[in-house]
Amino acid sequence: MQPDERYGRRWLRATSAVFLKDWHAELRTRYAINALGMFVVTTISIILFSLGGEPASPEVLAGMLWVVLFFAAMSGMSRTFVMEEERGTAMTLQLQAPASAVYFGKLLFNLVLGAGLTLLTVVLYAVLIEGFVIRSYGVFIGVVTLGSIGLAAASTIIAAIIARANTKGTLYPVLSFPILLPLLMTVINATRLASEGTSWADAGGEFQILISYIVVVVTTSYLLFEYIWKD
Amino acid sequence: MILKGALGVLLTLVIIAAFALPITPQPQSWLEFPLIPGLEEKARIIFFHVPTAWLSVMAFLTSMVFGIRYLRKRDMLDDIRSSSAAGLGLLFCILATATGAVWAKFNWGSFWNWDPRETSIFVLLLIYGAYFSLRSAIEVEEKRATLSSVYSIIAAVTVPFFVFIMPRIMTGLHPGAKGDPDGAGPVIEFKMSPNMRVVFFASLIAFTLLFVWMFTLRVRAARLESHLQAKG
Numbered sequence: 001m002q003p004d005e006r007y008g009r010r011w012l013r014a015t016s017a018v019f020l021k022d023w024h025a026e027l028r029t030r031y032a033i034n035a036l037g038m039f040v041v042t043t044i045s046i047i048l049f050s051l052g053g054e055p056a057s058p059e060v061l062a063g064m065l066w067v068v069l070f071f072a073a074m075s076g077m078s079r080t081f082v083m084e085e086e087r088g089t090a091m092t093l094q095l096q097a098p099a100s101a102v103y104f105g106k107l108l109f110n111l112v113l114g115a116g117l118t119l120l121t122v123v124l125y126a127v128l129i130e131g132f133v134i135r136s137y138g139v140f141i142g143v144v145t146l147g148s149i150g151l152a153a154a155s156t157i158i159a160a161i162i163a164r165a166n167t168k169g170t171l172y173p174v175l176s177f178p179i180l181l182p183l184l185m186t187v188i189n190a191t192r193l194a195s196e197g198t199s200w201a202d203a204g205g206e207f208q209i210l211i212s213y214i215v216v217v218v219t220t221s222y223l224l225f226e227y228i229w230k231d
Numbered sequence: 232m233i234l235k236g237a238l239g240v241l242l243t244l245v246i247i248a249a250f251a252l253p254i255t256p257q258p259q260s261w262l263e264f265p266l267i268p269g270l271e272e273k274a275r276i277i278f279f280h281v282p283t284a285w286l287s288v289m290a291f292l293t294s295m296v297f298g299i300r301y302l303r304k305r306d307m308l309d310d311i312r313s314s315s316a317a318g319l320g321l322l323f324c325i326l327a328t329a330t331g332a333v334w335a336k337f338n339w340g341s342f343w344n345w346d347p348r349e350t351s352i353f354v355l356l357l358i359y360g361a362y363f364s365l366r367s368a369i370e371v372e373e374k375r376a377t378l379s380s381v382y383s384i385i386a387a388v389t390v391p392f393f394v395f396i397m398p399r400i401m402t403g404l405h406p407g408a409k410g411d412p413d414g415a416g417p418v419i420e421f422k423m424s425p426n427m428r429v430v431f432f433a434s435l436i437a438f439t440l441l442f443v444w445m446f447t448l449r450v451r452a453a454r455l456e457s458h459l460q461a462k463g
Contacts, residue, residue, distance in 0.1 A: 154389075157385060158385075161365070161378050161381060161382060162365075164369070164374060164378055165365060165368040165369050165378065166368050166369065166370065167368045171364060171365065171368055174360070174361050174364055175361045175364075175365060175382065177357060177361070178354055178357040178358045178361055178386060178389075179385060179386060179389050181354055181357075182389055182390075182392035182393060182396055185396050186392075186396055189396075205395075209392060209395055209396060212392075213389070213392055216388055216389070216392075217385075217388075217389065220384065220385055220388050221385070224381045224384060224385065227302055227377055227380075227381055228377070228378065228381055
């Protein structure tokens with residue numbers, strides 16, 4: 001076996017170990033399943049009450065969907081890093097795994113968490129909110145998938161930053177919003193297009209922006225993570 | 232001292248020229264600005280508003296470059312430079328937003344319209360705000376320097392996306408933007424007469440030099456402060 005191939009395997013094993021560690025910790029406490037599920041239910045009921053049966057335009061509803069998703073991500077995705085600092089396990093993890101393995105393990109966990117959150121939110125939203133109609137299903141599924149990947153990618157690196165600061169809760173959305181705004185504006189626009197009915201070709205520009213946003217954010221995070229992670 | 236004096240003279244000349252030179256429909260001499268339809272006297276804002284907007288972006292880039300240098304060399308002086316540039320950037324960003332909003336009230340009818348450039352300056356304000364709230368939340372100096380440098384780099388790589396996003400969502404209102412009925416293209420090249428251009432670039436240079444001077448002052452003050460803290 002070549003040495004770099006062996007290194008690659010070790011790296012993959014470390015990444016999946018970090019992911020599985022978080023996964024098992026999550027299954028033990030069921031924090032995300034309980035608290036974040038309830039968060040989504042609460043937010044959607046607030047929207048239902050504030051609409052009060054009045055019809056709302058597709059633009060407003062497309063925007064509201066991403067408001068729910070943004071704040072759900074903001075309340076759930078910092079946990080993987082904040083937990084390490086609170087339990088005092090960050091040092092151990094620094095010794096056990098290379099920084100990039102930690103980053104990709106945590107990113108993977110947030111991607112799974114984000115996928116679950118998005119699925120729950122979209123299903124509840126579609127069932128409970130009357131005016132929310134989707135005409136181009138394919139485009140909508142593509143937008144929601146890429147949107148939740150982008151949300152997880154940007155949230156993960158900001159979570160790594162705020163886990164090291166003193167005020168963790170309030171700072172998270174403040175730091176994330178300017179970074180996420182390009183993504184949010186694109187997905188809101190694309191969701192509106194999908195609910196009005198559009199073709200893949202018309203929404204193509206949105207997909208280009210989303211994919212390049214994800215690539216840029218993940219690459220930058222990968223390059224910078226070591227500075228955040230190592231003391 | 233001589234440099235400071237020269238900068239003072241240059242700024243004075245720019246300010247006098249920008250305010251005092253008359254705007255007439257048929258400029259006769261070199262000291263008269265041509266009238267631009269739709270802008271009239273309000274065209275004078277370009278001599279002050281554009282340099283502040285330019286500096287708020289330049290200051291952000293300066294801050295990011297010193298942030299990168301800090302990450303490479305771990306020299307606290309670079310962090311002082313980075314945060315000083317960001318502080319000045321916030322000042323110029325607020326100035327650009329305020330002057331722009333006042334002008335927009337008289338030219339477009341409302342203080343804020345979410346025009347693409349208004350949106351981008353708003354995002355820049357948010358980034359500056361987030362940058363300083365991050366800095367105030369960390370007590371350990373090295374950690375604060377590292378994390379704020381990393382944050383400014385991440386912010387700098389995501390901001391260029393607005394260039395592609397904004398045209399898809401709305402057309403611009405700014406003179407020279409795509410939606411401008413008087414023709415597309417940057418206002419600097421199409422509508423400014425040669426003498427306006429001279430004043431404009433003189434103003435841009437003067438304000439940039441003013442920024443450099445303020446920047447070195449701030450860095451010196453911050454260095455002295457940290458020396459005093461280290462002694463006391």
